[in-house]
């Protein structure tokens with residue numbers, strides 16, 4: 001088991017550069033999730049680590065060895081593909097054993113390994129079946145079995161759950177997490193599903209247009225996004241972002257949101273910032289509903305109430321901008337239709353520069 | 368059975384016309400087989416007289432006796448097997464790796480090589496230059512000359528290449544991650560997945576080798592090396608030129624018509640036997656289930 005280090009990794013297809021110098025240090029046994037919108041270069045990065053794509057520039061190290069020019073089979077990494085890529089002409093046992101057979105392991109060792117892996121993944125009853133005769137979840141498991149049977153140094157996953165229905169996805173997500181706890185193999189996992197990223201990752205890497213926007217633990221990224229892109233990417237629904245201007249409030253800084261003032265925490269980034277164009281970010285979970293005009297509250301019009309069971313999403317319009325509030329239904333259910341605005345604790349409000357998108361507010365901590 | 372009441376009059380006419388055409392087509396394909404088989408089992412006299420139309424007239428197996436007792440027949444039969452089996456194996460040995468290489472996106476100069484192969488489908492040097500080429504290479508009158516000279520065929524390569532291209536790239540990538548080298552990827556993954564396409568190409572090779580006539584006639588002078596088709600032509604030419612033979616056989620149990628028909632029947636049988644064996648590969652959709660798009 002080992003770490004993976006990317007130093008200024010670049011990928012160009014001809015004249016078109018799609019990954020622009022990525023630095024990432026994945027620790028031994030760590031579970032790192034690459035997340036970002038479609039086309040941002042996640043798969044390309046993963047495939048460079050796998051050795052399926054050439055690295056145009058930079059240095060890739062696995063377990064302390066530079067592997068830029070090492071063939072995939074000699075990197076000792078295993079990959080789970082989005083479409084599984086199970087060999088259709090082989091049954092489950094043969095699919096799992098394929099890599100060992102190629103590496104000329106003894107029959108006894110192969111049988112033992114298949115036995116163990118199929119036990120871990122609950123595939124014992126399906127060993128004789130062909131992939132065509134398996135359900136989506138079972139195929140997914142076989143694909144994982146094929147990866148873990150070799151005990152590689154690193155697991156790579158490229159959107160392994162995106163072909164499953166929602167329920168199965170949740171279940172397999174938990175299984176992957178359990179498997180990682182059990183085997184402790186360094187893992188790099190690509191997804192564009194931010195829930196998968198939040199639940200699985202030790203650290204999340206948010207990518208955008210071939211660059212890394214931020215690296216951190218799920219909570220770090222959730223609470224303290226470095227810019228408005230990360231803020232808008234993580235969280236469901238994402239952070240509300242409203243254009244505004246810094247003004248001097250009655251006690252400490254405030255932001256003017258089209259005539260209404262919202263109080264901000266007296267953070268270093270906001271000193272001498274009066275007049276600055278900003279984006280004010282409020283997570284739907286951190287907005288408190290109000291049903292009457294009150295001091296410090298921001299008022300808007302309620303468009304739509306979506307009840308999800310324990311929670312409800314209130315879609316509002318604040319000075320023309322959309323704003324979503326997520327609130328408990330318990331004890332509130334009769335008030336929801338009467339909501340007229342929200343309040344938010346100043347220390348939970350994020351402020352970003354309107355031009356650069358960079359965060360101006362300081363660190364938020366949750367104890 | 369289709370319920371004809373569901374069709375309008377025009378549709379009914381269309382269906383009936385279709386059936387009639389299909390029946391005619393089937394008959395026109397089957398009739399030559401039936402005719403030749405009947406001819407081979409008729410007496411020489413009736414065959415000469417043109418009395419055989421559908422079934423044998425004056426049933427006799429005399430023509431087969433004549434054919435099967437001729438050592439040259441057996442020798443050319445053996446030669447045909449050598450050309451067919453050797454030629455097909457040689458062709459596959461070239462076509463499979465060639466098609467696989469041309470199907471790989473990472474092949475250096477891929478467009479150029481593909482163009483070169485496709486080019487041979489429309490343009491070749493022509494008969495005389497090819498003959499001279501074979502002569503200068505010392506490949507006249509040799510088994511090897513026939514086998515190697517026609518081993519590679521652009522059409523079959525392109526056919527198989529297109530099939531390989533249709534197999535999702537992720538199979539190759541998965542196999543490479545599993546530790547397979549290029550050769551193992553081809554042998555252990557792509558070949559098993561391509562059985563239907565390879566069976567098709569193999570059948571093309573077998574049939575064209577089995578029926579191969581023209582070049583074998585041109586390139587082989589030595590009668591001990593000629594295949595069945597060339598032997599058949601020789602028999603027909605020899606016997607029909609021979610006035611005396613023709614008249615002496617007026618009342619005989621066999622004639623050169625029945626003898627040639629018997630040779631033709633003997634030469635068709637192996638091909639008929641191998642087709643059902645290959646056919647099972649044609650209907651199977653083996654790619655199912657391995658990947659999810």
Ligand SMILES: Nc1ncnc2c1ncn2[C@@H]1O[C@H](COP(=O)(O)OP(=O)(O)OP(=O)(O)O)[C@@H](O)[C@H]1O
Pocket residue numbers: 013016018036037038039040041042043044045192
């Ligand atoms: N062979 C190629 N030639 C040229 N450009 C390519 C090639 N492969 C990928 N790209 C480009 O590289 C960029 C990154 O692609 P990549 O597949 O890594 O995205 P991704 O983040 O995995 O997206 P998704 O979430 O849709 O899978 C895309 O803009 C894509 O168009």
Ligand SMILES: [Mg+2]
Pocket residue numbers: 042043044
């Ligand atoms: Mg991708």
